[in-house]
Amino acid sequence: MSAKPLLTGGCQCGAVRYALSAVPLRVTLCHCRMCQKASGAPFASLAEIAKNSFAWTRGKPSAFRSSSIAERDFCAKCGTPLSYRRIEGDSIEIMTGTFDRPDRLVPTLQFGTESRLGWVGSIAALPSKTTMQNYGPEKIAQVFSYQHPDHD
Numbered sequence: 001m002s003a004k005p006l007l008t009g010g011c012q013c014g015a016v017r018y019a020l021s022a023v024p025l026r027v028t029l030c031h032c033r034m035c036q037k038a039s040g041a042p043f044a045s046l047a048e049i050a051k052n053s054f055a056w057t058r059g060k061p062s063a064f065r066s067s068s069i070a071e072r073d074f075c076a077k078c079g080t081p082l083s084y085r086r087i088e089g090d091s092i093e094i095m096t097g098t099f100d101r102p103d104r105l106v107p108t109l110q111f112g113t114e115s116r117l118g119w120v121g122s123i124a125a126l127p128s129k130t131t132m133q134n135y136g137p138e139k140i141a142q143v144f145s146y147q148h149p150d151h152d
């Protein structure tokens with residue numbers, strides 16, 4: 001991958017990084033029970049990328065074979081879930097929260113809706129605070145992040 005990548009990302013600790021040379025084929029949400037468990041979250045958000053437009057650029061993830069047809073990659077050092085991947089497939093689906101610019105990955109379709117939790121549709125109406133409002137400036141000044149920055 002010689003040209004400047006279109007999009008980059010990686011795990012929370014930075015041991016595993018990746019780059020894309022083409023825009024994702026599609027971005028989806030998946031509410032299925034396996035994506036809930038694998039993401040540790042109410043649903044997964046995944047960007048599907050052709051394998052020939054994708055490369056791991058630092059480190060290599062570990063994989064868990066979650067079914068007879070698929071594996072899920074994750075960072076063995078920090079535990080960040082990174083992908084869903086069909087063993088026989090020619091694409092990889094990357095968890096959009098791991099992109100350096102997650103705002104660029106806008107979902108257009110939902111799967112696994114038989115397991116979609118009833119409250120998901122109404123989160124925008126919940127009471128809301130920014131991190132600064134939640135912690136306050138004094139407390140937040142004492143916190144140092146060990147998360148890898150959102151760039152290579």
Ligand SMILES: [Zn+2]
Nearest residue numbers: 011013075078
């Ligand atoms: Zn990591």
Ligand SMILES: [Zn+2]
Nearest residue numbers: 030032035112
């Ligand atoms: Zn799923």
